[in-house]
Amino acid sequence: MVALDPLELLFGGMGKLGPGSNADTLQALRSLPKDHFDLVVDAGCGAGRQTLVLATALGVTIHAVDSHQPFLDELRRRAEDAGVASRIQTHCMDMSDIPTVFSSIDLLWSEGAAYNIGFADALAQWAPALRSGGFVVVSELAWLSDAAPAAARDFFRAGYPDMKLTTENIRLAQEAGYRVLGTHTLPRAAWIDDYYEVLEPRATTLASHQDAAVRALAQETLKEIEVFETAGDSYGYVFYLLQRS
Template sequence: MDMSFLFTMHEGLPRQGPGSNACTQKAFSMLKNLPDQPEILDIGCGAGMQTIELGRICPNCHITAVDIHQPYLDDLARKAAAAGVGDRITTVRESMDDLPFEDAAFDVLWAESSIFIVGFEKGLRLWKRLLRPSGYFCLSEAVWFTDQPSPEAAAFWNDCYPAITTVPETCAIAEKAGYEVVATFPLPGSVWWDHYYTPLIERLPDLKKVAAGNPDAEAFVAFSEREIAVHREHGDEYGYEFFILRSR
């Protein structure tokens, strides 16, 4: 399947996944004893709403923001410059499957609603080498908030991300991968709508016109409509949890 339209349909949106500045701030506030000038790697940064917020709340940091889609990085660079933090953010176009950085290069890894692309367990193990001793890995991951999801919600997640599991099971995976679980907290339901679904819904009529006649593009639009419908009916059964991990 041609993935290009998936990137295109999310261009210009505030976020490419659920999240908020308040959640970014809360997660960062839980990091203790960082060096005076921490090096942060934002993996799968998208348009970088969280990247820019990290630049605001950590004025002495340097952030390397990585994404595979150059228009997202260009959008991030423009917004970072306007926010006055552009001089401390470096954008790098690379795949998260093969990040070109030296071992122990970063004090903090950050990945908001992006680790699912490679898989939670794989991402934890693949990127651990990039952390300095006792470095932090802060990420948000889709989880079940119930042990008995509805058939509709279960079918949707089985189609798009069958690895989804509960918070305790996700913590166990992190511990097995060599991390201490410092803290976790659920993202509020509003993060799905404020900067993610609502702007996407407004764009869907135009996207349908552009996608017409392109089977792959039409499939992505149809999936987004299904995703939004399932969340509207069953959003209390699942969501995103922020995990603050520390390398052991």
């Protein structure tokens, strides 16, 4: 019997695997003091919504890194459809191994993925792969208020206990040797459009699935959406625009 993949059942075929939008990606990209980069790496690219945006906007090869091959396969299909397949190279590997494969990166991009190895750890691990003066643009889940509702605190205490205030993440980036050029917080619509509005009915259907792992992932997703609906103003995804010293 073929083992079920809960991630594939819940997220398969989705263009967005997390909060974000093409407009927000472009806003962050255009906020950088430079518009040409020779070596670009998208760390934790998922199905590559932002990868396609970068390939189109920059016109250079984007090295898309993810540890889940089905997501990379989906990215390849989408890149073919978008006519940018020649500008995207996929790499099935762990984000923490980026310095062993790449060096002198001009722009390292990562949307909603750094938490997998920790925000501060990711910045420290990626630093050796960046050229002097290279840029990192990373979006990270952060508290926007130090008075978040208990429901949100409890949910993320279990799911992401290392989540910090935006100001704390700025300090961590500076301590890691980066200059903070700016920040940008995703608007509410970037969570809902093509993400929660697609994910919620899928999760509702899978919440009674016969496989326990599938049920657990679906029920956790529904709880996440419930927390967002009641306490979403107290946290959000924040882009940090950084330059390596």
